[in-house]
Amino acid sequence: MKKALKIFGFIILTIIILLVVAPFVFESQLKDLVKKTLNDNLNAQVDFEDIDLSMFRSFPQATLVIEDLSIINNEPFKGDTLAIGEEVTLEMSVKELFKSSDEPKKIDQLTLNNAFINIKVDSLGTANYDIAVEDTTTTGSESTPFSLDLKHYEINNSRVKYDDRNSKVSLEVKNLNHEGTGDFSLDQSELDTYSEALVSLDYDGVNYLNQNEISLDAVFQMDLENMKYTFLENEARVNQLPLTFDGYVQVNDEDTEMDITFKTPSSDFKNFLAVIPEIYAKNIENVETKGDFVVNGRIFGKTDDTYIPKMDIKIASDNASFKYPDLPKSVQDISLDMEILNDSGLAEETYININNATFRIDQDRFTANGNINNITENMLVDLALKGTVNLANISKAYPLEMEQDLNGILTADIKTNFDMNSIEKEQYQNVKSSGKASIRDFKYSSPEIPNEVKIANADMSFNQGNVNVPNLKMTTGKTDISASGTLQNLMGFLFTDQQLKGNFQVQSNTFSVNDFMVAETEEITTTDEDGKDKTVAKTTGKEAVKVPSFLDMELRFNANTVLYDDLELKNAKGILVIRDETARLQDISTNIFNGSIGLNGLVSTKNATPVFEMDLNLNSLDIASSFDGLDLMQGLAPLAKAIEGKLQSTMSLKGNLNEDLTPQLTSLAGNALAELLTAEINPEKAELLSKLDSQLKFINFKDIDLSKIKTNLTFTNGMVQIAPMNFNIKGIDFQVSGSHGFDMNMNYDLKLDVPAKYLGSEVSSTLGKLSGETIENTTVELPIGITGSFQSPKINLNMQQAVNSLTQKVVAQQKKNLENKAVDAINDILQGKRDPNKPFNKNDTTAVNSQNADSTATKAPVTKRDSINQSQQKQVQDAAKNILGGILKNSKKKTDTTSNN
Structure with missing residues (x-):
């Protein structure tokens, strides 16, 4: 017995030693084998950091770990990353390690962690994942080094990006976790899977899903011989909307065939709230609901390069309502009758019917109906909107997480019919719109604007593609605005990325530029109480003015008072053209410093550093007031602080601007012709004049009259150059020339x-x-x-x-x-x-x-x-x-x- 125990102990020790030594014996061989196999069979650059072989990690299975795997495409996608993975784990029987290099090795389990799969299909239909080297061998007896005999596989915390320019489909899957358990060695078997991810989907420039949370818990019947997968038990969730599926998907050589039906497992109206992303529909389990909400549909047919599956999807609800327990108001009389249909299998013939969409909050009722046809080509839109909404009631009936409060009364009775090609080509004569809309007592506040915006009333009249705005009254901070005009492309602005175009007449009693200057913020990372990093916005202390990029406007304005920084301009009038993040000023005139200014020019904030160009005509400006109020005057003529009188000048200037749209003096370039209309000197106010006054005994600067003196100035590289200037004061001939910098x-x-x-x-x-x-x-x-x-x-x-x-x-x-x-x-x-x-x-x-x-x-x-x-x-x-x-x-x-x- 004692001898038997010794023998058994020796055997166990020997096995342990073999398990410890095996990784060192086989690891190098496997590393070379894996790299050679991958590069020989794939038309791509395949590499990895290291391979680790363990006998204990999943004993009695051997575990092979490939670290930092990367697959980089060759032509025609040379340099593109097809896939990267932080860790690829393969589990196999230990006996597989003892097979020769010519024998296939079976993989029982595959795990992929922290991976990124980047799939591309170009406009010609060429895919970057088609990288398998074509087998040109003539004998069938040769074996491959690896074969899949999977029982379980996992993809953890990974991301997939699919960009198909041929079919105009863009799909991005984030936070992907997927696992499956089955037996791929059998022709017929069941595969038990679970998947969850955040899915975004765009088709032909239209966004259909935007980081929607999707999960699927399903069991499939696998027919690997015919590549047919049939739904058995399953439940999917889109956000919080549950759906069940029946049917199959079969992958053929030339196409993919499917016939899938789906429906909501219940008709509770909570299903409607569940469609909305969870961030906007919290705690729906406590919401009181009445009525029903049903989604059912069928997707069937074949899909290939020409056809998509046919579809018949219906969404319906009748006389429903819901109320959140913590909110004072409810949404009632909800009726929905919508269809998504495709009868031909051609993508462009997909259409949506909105037969009825109605809701009511208190006494305010709103209704919409219409249809959208030819979705993937030249989309045709025919809609009608009618009703009244008290915007303040929306947040009282539905838990919106908003940084600002909505309020005001919106009234609309609008019909519109248009095709997207006409909108994109700005052929608004093809747009058929009619009706009226208005908003009253609207208030809007946001961190992006310094003061609350109040719109007392705004009326809109729709006529074909134009929207007439006969009356708009708005206030914010010290600013008041009354405007009337026309919006030329409201539909193009709402439905495409076009800039909003229009012409307006604007009247203002007081317009304060400071009301539109916002404090800049920068993002900084801090650590919360739980030790997690979070990003917050911190004010930089700077204020900036940005010309809106979405505006293409011509404004004819007349303002009694314009406040800019510490300046007060009177009777400002002219034309302001806002286009391409540039404000062009035409025929502007205003009164300031007891004189007047006329100007033409532009201000552009398109680039990181704002720039300006100005032609100025200064007429009879008070010199002392100009010096105190304008940094520009202090830089151009430092001695002006000692001169009392009137100035007349023409200037051409260009240069860079600070973020608050004040000039950067050192960047100025241009010229000026200046004339002193009436001027007297007070030498005590300027050190230079005071010194000259003390040394030149024969001149009393206080008695000098500089009236009618003219001079030419040029500005460049932070310098002001004065051309030789001759003048006579009380019989004394003067000649002055030279330069000074804005550094004084x-x-x-x-x-x-x-x-x-x-x-x-x-x-x-x-x-x-x-x-x-x-x-x-x-x-x-x-x-x-x-x-x-x-x-x-x-x-x-x-x-x-x-x-x-x-x-x-x-x-x-x-x-x-x-x-x-x-x-x-x-x-x-x-x-x-x-x-x-x-x-x-x-x-x-x-x-x-x-x-x-x-x-x-x-x-x-x-x-x-x-x-x-x-x-x-x-x-x-x-x-x-x-x-x-x-x-x-x-x-x-x-x-x-x-x-x-």
Whole structure:
């Protein structure tokens, strides 16, 4: 006995050792085998991260795990991902591992976790899943390395995307969990399955399901020899609507044949509420209902490249009602009679009849009927709507989760008949609409708008494709609007992705742009109390104005007052064209700053950075008010804060905008012609003018009148360039040129031609003696360089240039005087008034020689007389320095130096 136990123990130990060692022995072989098999049999790039073989994970079965499997398409879908899977698990008998590589290995169980299947069919019908390599072998004796002998399979937490451009079908299945248990080794067997997912379905651009929750718990009879699957026991749910199925699906070589009937297992009206997504229909088990709701239908026939299954689906309810226990009102007199039919198997001949759809809340009754034909081609719509709805009662009768409250009275009596081709091609003459609709006492609030919108009344009259709006009265915040006009394509806006087009006349007593500026938000991720991540919106502190992308409008407006930021515009009128996220301003005029502005231009928020272009005509604007109210004025003319008076200007500007639609000054480009109509200077208000006022003793800036001065400005790269500008103020010639940046740094040249009469009697006498003529015709040139910033200016008086200029002017005048004396002397000789043998006096010859000193210096050696002439010119230059020193250091009061004006 003891010996037998030893033998048994040894056998067990040996088996354990084999189970431990086996993965190391077979894992490498299997890894190479799997990769070779997949790539040899699939026309795609197949790869995986690793293979793990375990003998204990599902003992006595061996478990093979393929990690991070990927299948990438070759041409004609080269580079597209067909499938990726985080983990593929295969379970098989241990004995399968001991088979040779030429023998088929049977897989008992297959599990796919966290996978993404991306199926594409192009417009020619080519599918990206058709990647199997065609078998060209001629002998039937060769075997394949793997064969399916499944008992159970699972797909967990996966996603499937199907995009068929040939049939115009787009299907997306998210959160897919599916499992099946059966025996695929038998020709006839039962397959027990369960599936759940969120399904979205679009057909030919029309959305039929949008993340609807669908589940199916079904048992199928499988006939694998004939590829026929028959429903046995089953129940499906669409959202919370239960359905049961009977019938079969058979896959043939050329088509798929089916005959399936389905119905609701009961006729309770709760079935209707169950059709609605669960997020909007919570706790329907506690809802009080009366009446019935029945869905039954049949889908039958063959489907292939030409045909779809025929269908006959009916939805009916009669005299039903429901009431949620926590809500004060109920929905009553509900009647539904709808059909979805296809008699031919051609997709375009599917049609929907809405024979009757009626409901009532309190005394308000609403009815709709009509039909929709030719769904997949040029859809034909024929609808009639009639009734009254108190919008506030909707949330009191049905538990809508809304961020804002609805209210107001909607009344409609409308008939419309149109085809979608006419809508898409904007052929509204083919639209037959008639009737009227109105809304009263409507209020709307949302985080997307800063203030509640109130519509006192809005009337609409339908006439073919147009909708006339004879009367619309709206308020929000400080803004009031009265409008009338026409909507040209309401149907196109409602049924397609067209922009809403129209023309309106708009009147407003007060229009505040701030009422349409919303605080920007950004999404941030936080962790809640349960440790789960959640995304919330956080205000950034910025406000932005966005030109709506869905509008194509022309508005002729007239507003008594427009409020923009801190500005108040009066009598604003003109044309506003909103199109392609761009607002074009045409012939705009408004009164502001005790003057008026005319402008044409545009503002576009189409790109990430808003841009603008403007042609402005500023007429008689108050300079001080403009400076205080406009950042643009502060950047273009920083000295304007020290000027009091009126401004007239024409400007052409373009550049970028901030999110609140104020200009980014550093991006400005353009030009301007500005004229001061009336202007006086208060130098104490500007540091630059104050410094100039203190250094130029002969000018009193407070007494200067700048009226009628004009200048040309250009703007580029954040700089303002002033073209050379000449003007005369009280006998003083000024020339100004240079530039400054919007950072307030500057580089200007100022040249003054100062009459000698402003320099005092002592300086005037000196000039008179040097020049030999009266002081009235003598001026002193004074160049000044201005750098630094407007807050901290640097003033550079170019003394040497001024001395040279004044010296040359005096010397030139002396030469001219001497030449005049010589001419007079010759005339006297010719007339006999002077003895020709009598020489000029000493002073005359000295003067002549001194005037010619420079011109003869290079022609003859320096003589004693030349030294005397140079000495006299040096005296002139020294005198010029003294004169200029007197200009800048004159201790007399400005009232004295300007008393001679």
